[in-house]
Amino acid sequence: MGTHFEIELAKLKTIIERIGLLAEGQVSEAIKVLLQEPEAAQPKVIKKTENKIDKLDVKIDEICQRIFALKQPVASDLRFIMSAMQISNEIERIGDLSISIVKKAKNIKEKHDLILKFNVADISKLVELITVKTNNCFVTREGSTIGEILILNKDIRNKCEDAIHEIVNEMKVNSKAVVSGTNLVIVLKHLERISEHCTNIAEYVYFMVNAKIIKHEKLDDILPGE
Amino acid sequence: MKEIKIKVNDLSLHYAQKKALNEITMDIPANKVTALIGPSGCGKSTFLRCINRMNDLIPNVSITGKMLVEGIDIYDKNVDVVNIRKKIGMVFQKSNPFPKSIYENIAYGPRINGINDKSRLDEIVETSLRQAAIWDELKDRLGDSALGLSGGQQQRLCIGRTLAVNPDIILMDEPASALDPISTSKIEELIHQLKEQYTIIIVTHNMQQAARTSDHTAFFYMGSLIEMGKTNAIFTNPSQKQTEDYITGRFG
Numbered sequence: 001m002g003t004h005f006e007i008e009l010a011k012l013k014t015i016i017e018r019i020g021l022l023a024e025g026q027v028s029e030a031i032k033v034l035l036q037e038p039e040a041a042q043p044k045v046i047k048k049t050e051n052k053i054d055k056l057d058v059k060i061d062e063i064c065q066r067i068f069a070l071k072q073p074v075a076s077d078l079r080f081i082m083s084a085m086q087i088s089n090e091i092e093r094i095g096d097l098s099i100s101i102v103k104k105a106k107n108i109k110e111k112h113d114l115i116l117k118f119n120v121a122d123i124s125k126l127v128e129l130i131t132v133k134t135n136n137c138f139v140t141r142e143g144s145t146i147g148e149i150l151i152l153n154k155d156i157r158n159k160c161e162d163a164i165h166e167i168v169n170e171m172k173v174n175s176k177a178v179v180s181g182t183n184l185v186i187v188l189k190h191l192e193r194i195s196e197h198c199t200n201i202a203e204y205v206y207f208m209v210n211a212k213i214i215k216h217e218k219l220d221d222i223l224p225g226e
Numbered sequence: 227m228k229e230i231k232i233k234v235n236d237l238s239l240h241y242a243q244k245k246a247l248n249e250i251t252m253d254i255p256a257n258k259v260t261a262l263i264g265p266s267g268c269g270k271s272t273f274l275r276c277i278n279r280m281n282d283l284i285p286n287v288s289i290t291g292k293m294l295v296e297g298i299d300i301y302d303k304n305v306d307v308v309n310i311r312k313k314i315g316m317v318f319q320k321s322n323p324f325p326k327s328i329y330e331n332i333a334y335g336p337r338i339n340g341i342n343d344k345s346r347l348d349e350i351v352e353t354s355l356r357q358a359a360i361w362d363e364l365k366d367r368l369g370d371s372a373l374g375l376s377g378g379q380q381q382r383l384c385i386g387r388t389l390a391v392n393p394d395i396i397l398m399d400e401p402a403s404a405l406d407p408i409s410t411s412k413i414e415e416l417i418h419q420l421k422e423q424y425t426i427i428i429v430t431h432n433m434q435q436a437a438r439t440s441d442h443t444a445f446f447y448m449g450s451l452i453e454m455g456k457t458n459a460i461f462t463n464p465s466q467k468q469t470e471d472y473i474t475g476r477f478g
Binding site: 003005072073074075076077078079211 | 433434437461462463464470473474475476
């Protein structure tokens, strides 16, 4: 067994892993609702999970504050605590966006056709994949996973932009599609934001491991050739 | 480009057969605070005492290598060691005021260096105590015994005494370890002010103090210099695992 401080750091890591898995689950459930999959969870279950995420987010802030005040962490411990607070914040936002997707999904009439027409299922599955990779990235701290997340985010962003462009064109010629189309655009933007939050988390993991802040650097500078 | 005040090349020290310092090579910049950290027995105080040749006073000590202060090898046989100790002052963990008045504590050094003019000595006493951030507290009691001062005041008096002989370099061996938090804070603030005029090297067991007060930090372990760098870099991203393990409390 390690020192008292090491035990506390390990506990913090465990809580972050837990909140990450909860958010990953929320994204998955939101996508099931969006794609009208039969095994989608009930809204109250999704709401209950959101409450758990919020509580864990607060707990993480409290633990980090205590460690800063009482332990004066340095070096890798300092980077971990700094990142923990930021990562928790990003995960909490992913949770919120998932809830919003569930709400918006109800307003997308004839969504099955729209979803098929504008490639939403593929985009959604990619977003599910990026959340899984992000959780793995935090647990394993592997550099290759960070790279995969950054590349996947770029793909998701491009696909979202293309889909939104096509939906807008559809709305221009078909007034009946405006309400559903608008809500679908919002959903796509939410999916894109979830992907961005995952990228941010990957960047914080990079900072933890490499002591380098890359959050405003271009993908080409971080991963030359991509 | 930063000016180097002290250049150390392959400095080794033996206490009889026991090697206490192992080929230390480092540059200590001028007008900065350099902190020496490391676990007990790692050689940081031994190294500090090499800088003003206090180890000369210990029997069976042998030193090899070079210690250049402003380009002059202080271990050269032609060097006046008394002059070295005037130019390189030292403050110890336990404050050691003379059993004399506050005034005489400060005036003693200039007096034995030939300054006897009262008005000149008055000026030196005031300047030194002001630089040591204790003039206002003591100006009305300069005739009182220094031994009646609090621990923190005594330590600042000792710093003032060091400054009175116009040093270039100030060595501090755990100057605040015996003091309460408020006195410690005053000493640390004083260090911050003094570095504008002096080069300061401080040995400390308190890593947070090293982080708060120093510009550069050198980590010693078992007689060797493991790593030296800017304090910010050492405490955010040290390059050596041993340094990381020590500053994060994994050992030491």
